[in-house]
């Protein structure tokens with residue numbers, strides 16, 4: 237079995253692509269750090285493994301047919317992985333997508349981790365691995381050398397007895413963490429005070445220690461339409477924008493959509509009510525067309541270290557389809573992104589309601605009636 241596995245992995249030439257596609261052709265679906273991780277995997281035996289933060293399924297595809305748990309926070313990561321399996325005729329029988337908030341069905345000996353930008357997310361991954369692995373287990377963490385910070389070593393040493401770094405290859409390295417420690421249970425939830433409210437969020441969720449300043453500008457500049465029965469907080473994070481809109485329209489139906497499971501689980505801690513629905517998804521397929529009066533968002537434009545403008549533009553096009561004819565979309569963005577010309581191609585009318593040297597708040601209308609004020 238071991239030799240068969242070695243043969244299988246060494247002879248594989250896979251074509252892994254970004255899903256959904258990006259308009260920026262310079263962005264790749266994997267990095268030299270992922271290649272180093274697969275090289276490490278090939279040196280180990282066939283024990284089951286757990287993979288963290290595999291953006292487009294490069295690691296899980298190369299791990300086939302070895303039993304693989306993929307602890308993926310983002311729905312987009314799961315979808316991309318399955319699509320890359322299909323493109324490469326990988327059955328996926330070896331693969332099980334699991335939640336970071338639940339235990340694995342069996343203990344593992346090996347883990348591969350694509351080091352995230354957020355150190356708190358890194359810690360959450362390490363904590364999950366330590367709870368779900370045997371005492372001799374090893375976790376390999378791949379990173380690009382330019383993203384190294386010594387806090388990775390410090391956090392590693394909190395959870396493992398042995399911390400070592402590989403040599404650098406193609407500007408990437410692997411942090412090798414051996415012998416998980418027995419650590420006391422830690423609640424990986426931050427608390428943020430905002431006005432009268434206390435907002436809770438899991439480690440790794442956007443803006444971990446204060447409400448994001450752009451989000452605050454949007455909240456201060458909310459200008460909802462007159463009639464609001466249905467609201468969407470798109471890319472809702474901890475749910476703070478939905479929570480503020482709910483104060484204005486307590487009887488409205490409120491939907492929150494976010495790609496991150498940790499974000500959606502955080503928003504459930506903050507936004508309560510019978511008329512509130514949560515969707516862990518990376519698009520708006522759960523929302524009926526022509527159903528929303530008001531959409532609010534501080535939309536994503538990063539995937540980890542990369543800026544990818546095709547991500548928000550795809551979401552904006554979906555918003556236009558989900559709004560009722562009189563519906564309105566308000567969003568905040570960093571000024572340098574210059575969304576106005578893009579938004580004007582999608583919506584009938586776009587106005588700037590707030591603007592400083594850092595952020596812009598836009599109002600977008602699906603239809604335009606000359607009697608409407610703006």
Ligand SMILES: C[S@@+](CC[C@H](N)C(=O)[O-])C[C@H]1O[C@@H](n2cnc3c(N)ncnc32)[C@H](O)[C@@H]1O
Nearest residue numbers: 442451471472473494495496499518534535536
């Ligand atoms: C800039 S943060 C805003 C979070 C929150 N609304 C706030 O203001 O604090 C963007 C959020 O978009 C989410 N996200 C990224 N890609 C997404 C997608 N395709 N669909 C939905 N949410 C997405 C991220 O998980 C993140 O929570």
